[in-house]
Amino acid sequence: MSNRSNITPAAVRTVALQLFAEKGYHGTAMSEIAARLEIRTPSLYNHIESKQALLADIVLDTSQAVYDDFAAAIRRPEVEGNTPAQLSAAVQVYAHRHATHRHEALVVNSDVAALDEPVRSQVFELRRTHERGIRDLIDAGRKSGDFHVDQPALASFGILEMCVAIARWFRDDGPLSAEATASSHAEFALRLVGYTGSLTGLGGPNDEVGNV
């Protein structure tokens, strides 16, 4: 109130996100976050409750957004009722997020162990729900004869983790756009579940799917 502050809670969070992603939660000191913002450590506590709360906010918000994206993607009218198109859309949106929100993804996936309960369990629950959603699509595709895969659970893990890995190697100044990366991963997902059809015209990865 009585002091001119350039700093907002969102700014603290952005800096924390960068540092947690680079060095991990336990590897990051509050003093480093303060230094990047050019303030003293105690001043951080005008904007956040604690280091742990900072992590909890980041991880919960990100996990929730990931799930919301998934739910929205498979409900889009142009894919509804078309399982291969739904899987493609779900993978594209997930892969795209991991290319465009790398820091969030890295923190969610390497610092979840540093979360106190009950937040850690909430995050695991969101993740399980998402994974189950992917697996349900794979099961549906198997029943309809679109997909041919022996281990649906392994396929869903493999697909999701392939996308998570994007956050580890993607570079904004690299040769591939986030969209091209997302599109390739959607195609990989369809190949992985043994889809041999084509999704041309659906905005998904096109013709060369699963065959020569």
Next chain:
Amino acid sequence: MSNRSNITPAAVRTVALQLFAEKGYHGTAMSEIAARLEIRTPSLYNHIESKQALLADIVLDTSQAVYDDFAAAIRRPEVEGNTPAQLSAAVQVYAHRHATHRHEALVVNSDVAALDEPVRSQVFELRRTHERGIRDLIDAGRKSGDFHVDQPALASFGILEMCVAIARWFRDDGPLSAEATASSHAEFALRLVGYTGSLTGLGGPNDEVGNV
């Protein structure tokens, strides 16, 4: 010398491996390692040089073993000259290791950032060499017409990271053996690169590869 010691450097390393895998390098205190061994913290230093050296040993040895496994797998006489069989063998051995050496894999992949130079760079170099080896196989398969994939680099990252993820979900008492998991992942890898042939009789994943 003058004291009966139940403790060996290898025992310290095993306990450190468990704790680093569970809580991360920075999240693990030397006092916790000592407690699990039922000794006092300072006694650890009769067996190790420092916490950092403990991590370096674990990560370097594991990374080297991973690469040696890869090199041996693609040189086996029954796969030599057969690119799809080589890729299958390389993926099987990598996937299998991640199911049977979960702690090592988790530490290598989440605590590499905690390593001091020059060890961190050495580890990255080993990893790059391995990834290049996989990519070379994919390129060879494209040239021979066995594989059909637009983005070989994305495919090699995807294949490797799918295997790394095994360390995160595999359970010894789960429904799937390490061998079955490895076999499935080899099949996923061949599908991912657009292989439509069959590897039957090669000890790899069998008939149902990439087609109905």
Next chain:
DNA sequence: CCTACCGATCGGTAGG
């Protein structure tokens, strides 16, 4: 293998 102990640094509070 132990006790005794060190300097450094941690997250966070008091109080303005």
Next chain:
DNA sequence: CCTACCGATCGGTAGG
């Protein structure tokens, strides 16, 4: 927003 400061804990050493 700051200075001053806290108790706790860190990795590690001395010395036996």
